[in-house]
Amino acid sequence: MNSIHKRRLYFLAVIAIAISIATSFVLYALKQNMNLFLTPTEIAAKHLPEDYHLRLGGMVKPGSLLRDKQGLGVQFVVTDTHQQILVRYHGILPDLFREGKGVVAEGNLNAQGEFIATQVLAKHDEKYMPKTVTKVTHD
Amino acid sequence: MISTLGNITLVCALLFAVLQSSLPLSGTWRKNVYALAVARPCAWGQFFAILCAYLLLTLAFYTNDFSLTYVAANSHPALPWFYRLTALWGAHEGSILLWILFLNAWTVYFSHRQKNLASLPLILAIVGCVSVCFLLFLIFTSNPFLAAPYPLQGQDLNPLLQDPGFIIHPPMLYAGYVGFVIPFAITQAALLQKKLDASWAMLTRQWTLAAWCFLTLGITLGSWWAYRVLGWGGFWFWDPVENASLLPWLMGTALLHSLVLFEKHAGSVRWSALLTIITFAFSLLGTFLVRSGILVSAHTFANDPARGIFLLLLLAIVATLALVNYVYPRHATLGMDPAVKPRDDSLGARDDSLIGLWGNTLLLFTAAMTVLIGTLYPLIAETLKLGAISVGAPYFNLVMTPILFLLLILMGFAPYRDLHHRKLWFSLLRKIVVCLLGGIFLPWFFSGTIDFLTSLLLALSFWVLINLPIAMRQIPAMTIAHLGFVILILGITLSSAFSEEREVRIQPQENTRLGPYVFHFLGTDEIQGENYKSIRAHFLVKKNQRIITDLTPEKRFYLVRDMIMTKVDIHPGIFRDLYIALGEPLDKTAWSVRLYYKPFIRWVWSGGVLMTLGGLLALWQRRQKSL
Numbered sequence: 165m166n167s168i169h170k171r172r173l174y175f176l177a178v179i180a181i182a183i184s185i186a187t188s189f190v191l192y193a194l195k196q197n198m199n200l201f202l203t204p205t206e207i208a209a210k211h212l213p214e215d216y217h218l219r220l221g222g223m224v225k226p227g228s229l230l231r232d233k234q235g236l237g238v239q240f241v242v243t244d245t246h247q248q249i250l251v252r253y254h255g256i257l258p259d260l261f262r263e264g265k266g267v268v269a270e271g272n273l274n275a276q277g278e279f280i281a282t283q284v285l286a287k288h289d290e291k292y293m294p295k296t297v298t299k300v301t302h303d
Numbered sequence: 304m305i306s307t308l309g310n311i312t313l314v315c316a317l318l319f320a321v322l323q324s325s326l327p328l329s330g331t332w333r334k335n336v337y338a339l340a341v342a343r344p345c346a347w348g349q350f351f352a353i354l355c356a357y358l359l360l361t362l363a364f365y366t367n368d369f370s371l372t373y374v375a376a377n378s379h380p381a382l383p384w385f386y387r388l389t390a391l392w393g394a395h396e397g398s399i400l401l402w403i404l405f406l407n408a409w410t411v412y413f414s415h416r417q418k419n420l421a422s423l424p425l426i427l428a429i430v431g432c433v434s435v436c437f438l439l440f441l442i443f444t445s446n447p448f449l450a451a452p453y454p455l456q457g458q459d460l461n462p463l464l465q466d467p468g469f470i471i472h473p474p475m476l477y478a479g480y481v482g483f484v485i486p487f488a489i490t491q492a493a494l495l496q497k498k499l500d501a502s503w504a505m506l507t508r509q510w511t512l513a514a515w516c517f518l519t520l521g522i523t524l525g526s527w528w529a530y531r532v533l534g535w536g537g538f539w540f541w542d543p544v545e546n547a548s549l550l551p552w553l554m555g556t557a558l559l560h561s562l563v564l565f566e567k568h569a570g571s572v573r574w575s576a577l578l579t580i581i582t583f584a585f586s587l588l589g590t591f592l593v594r595s596g597i598l599v600s601a602h603t604f605a606n607d608p609a610r611g612i613f614l615l616l617l618l619a620i621v622a623t624l625a626l627v628n629y630v631y632p633r634h635a636t637l638g639m640d641p642a643v644k645p646r647d648d649s650l651g652a653r654d655d656s657l658i659g660l661w662g663n664t665l666l667l668f669t670a671a672m673t674v675l676i677g678t679l680y681p682l683i684a685e686t687l688k689l690g691a692i693s694v695g696a697p698y699f700n701l702v703m704t705p706i707l708f709l710l711l712i713l714m715g716f717a718p719y720r721d722l723h724h725r726k727l728w729f730s731l732l733r734k735i736v737v738c739l740l741g742g743i744f745l746p747w748f749f750s751g752t753i754d755f756l757t758s759l760l761l762a763l764s765f766w767v768l769i770n771l772p773i774a775m776r777q778i779p780a781m782t783i784a785h786l787g788f789v790i791l792i793l794g795i796t797l798s799s800a801f802s803e804e805r806e807v808r809i810q811p812q813e814n815t816r817l818g819p820y821v822f823h824f825l826g827t828d829e830i831q832g833e834n835y836k837s838i839r840a841h842f843l844v845k846k847n848q849r850i851i852t853d854l855t856p857e858k859r860f861y862l863v864r865d866m867i868m869t870k871v872d873i874h875p876g877i878f879r880d881l882y883i884a885l886g887e888p889l890d891k892t893a894w895s896v897r898l899y900y901k902p903f904i905r906w907v908w909s910g911g912v913l914m915t916l917g918g919l920l921a922l923w924q925r926r927q928k929s930l
Contacts, residue, residue, distance in 0.1 A: 189702065190673050190702055194676070194694065194698060196697070196698070196701070197695045197701070198680075199693045200690055200691070201692060201693060202691075234808070236806055236807070236886075236895050256884075256886035256895045256897055257886075259534075259866075259869055
């Protein structure tokens with residue numbers, strides 16, 4: 165084994181270590197920042213821990229939208245026709261938010277089984293919905 | 304009428320493309336000069352056919368010819384004329400047509416500039432193959448000239464796209480995307496002819512630079528559009544479609560640096576060749592991600608599975624063929640092969656910038672891979688039935704930050720050629736101390752808070768800036784591009800660290816504060832646009848009793864699509880933007896509004912523009928040299 169071989173070996177070792185560090189870091193970051201996408205029926209079946217961060221998808225139940233008299237608090241019911249969940253949110257709803265249309269809320273469940281949303285996304289186009297939600301709301 | 308003519312032009316283009324790809328290929332095989340000579344005229348023929356198709360479709364849009372399904376789905380007689388001229392690329396079919404138009408424009412421009420290149424017919428043949436595939440895709444799965452079965456009503460252009468940014472952003476982006484086909488074809492031809500030499504590297508670098516400039520500008524414009532239109536005050540959302548444009552950019556940048564490396568040391572030749580393949584494959588992947596409709600995003604139009612499968616197949620075939628061509632053993636290139644010259648030699652060589660360049664391409668490659676993983680992970684999970692998953696922006700921020708640190712450290716060393724001086728290291732040490740102090744104390748001085756990440760990013764940006772002037776004379780293009788990058792990073796760092804936002808409920812004649820600014824709500828009125836109705840709010844912005852500006856954000860209602868849109872109003876400045884987005888009417892007079900104070904946000908796009916200028920300067924200097 166001459167010096168060139170030795171240097172190459174070191175080089176490869178360094179690269180291998182760098183790759184494994186990078187990979188584990190990426191996997192860790194993925195695990196931390198991944199959100200499951202669930203419908204009310206799936207949530208009801210799952211018994212999730214209270215602070216579990218997830219995305220809830222479904223349809224805004226017609227007539228369920230209520231606003232606070234003061235401030236920007238708002239609540240509405242998300243349904244997939246089988247199960248439903250009350251969503252609380254503080255802030256401005258997106259332009260495409262409508263009763264009877266699809267919605268995606270990001271946040272977690274509280275002790276009362278209500279969904280506390282940190283972000284609400286909407287699109288009146290049902291293509292925006294993941295296939296599972298579209299399927300559920302169409303059945 | 305237009306439908307028939309359009310289909311004829313498309314078929315003509317396809318015929319030309321088939322000739323352009325098949326004849327020169329067989330000509331190369333059989334050494335037939337006549338077959339080779341066909342390539343250029345065919346490229347021109349194809350270009351004119353596609354140009355005709357494009358003009359016909361534009362004409363159809365301009366004259367509101369709703370006998371075409373595509374026109375009816377994306378236009379309306381009340382749409383302003385400049386949007387009617389550009390609504391062509393407002394949806395899937397037209398976008399693909401634009402893609403092919405740019406492919407042809409790049410091809411004929413290349414064949415015009417490189418008339419005397421020996422391998423020109425072969426290169427044109429390879430581009431022709433790509434063109435054949437996309438023309439087949441256009442004609443069979445997404446034909447914009449499809450005649451409507453019965454007279455249709457115009458359904459208007461998506462209101463999100465009715466913004467000046469939309470007129471210029473997609474063409475720039477596409478020109479960049481598609482431009483990477485030229486370096487790809489040059490490299491494939493060089494691999495086939497066993498000539499990965501200095502002239503190959505020079506040619507590849509020139510054409511990569513050209514495409515890269517367009518892509519950089521396109522991404523910058525896209526970010527500017529998102530800031531103005533989406534109403535969230537953000538400039539980058541790590542949306543899958545944004546990532547799809549970032550991937551080829553990262554690889555293209557890596558390619559540019561590895562080609563500079565090649566001029567100094569032959570070791571990177573195989574790596575550069577591989578990068579041209581990956582860059583183009585990522586352009587195709589981007590097209591697939593955006594056009595297949597499998598991703599959930601504001602940009603995705605198509606939901607036809609056939610399109611997705613076609614594009615995925617195309618991607619697989621191109622990548623496989625290119626890689627087979629790449630790994631196929633070739634003894635003629637051995638003179639340039641890293642197997643003969645140990646790569647480690649470069650580490651001990653006198654020119655120390657080699658280390659930085661190697662580090663740069665590897666880091667950018669890693670960055671592209673991490674973005675790729677984050678973008679594709681939800682798709683993979685869904686295919687493997689692991690459930691519907693989304694990967695949030697925090698993932699991307701988290702993984703990109705350490706890569707960015709390393710990149711900035713290396714970038715600071717970029718102007719130095721020889722680091723084997725004790726004196727130099729003393730001065731560098733002094734600079735490092737100054738930068739660290741600056742990074743820590745400047746934010747503390749201005750805001751009274753210290754944040755580790757912000758300080759570190761600031762210090763690293765200063766580190767690059769402080770070293771930049773050294774190379775201004777010798778390598779001005781690099782200096783400008785790097786300056787642009789640092790300004791971009793400063794913009795991102797400062798705007799995300801110090802921006803302030805508020806969502807409030809407000810009545811007319813009420814005030815609300817944001818930092819030192821007082822926003823006074825005067826009231827609303829109604830206005831009538833060409834194809835929308837709008838409620839306009841009036842705000843007076845004051846600072847220390849002095850009137851700064853009045854802002855008039857709107858809530859627009861687009862009648863044809865029955866869609867509500869927020870039109871934000873912005874008071875721009877070099878050091879800060881004031882940004883108002885109107886929320887919802889809460890009762891008779893009260894509104895919810897979103898207010899933003901965005902410091903240094905303009906630096907983000909200025910940085911992008913500067914990088915483009917740096918690229919253009921490099922291109923211009925090359926041209927001067929080669930003349």
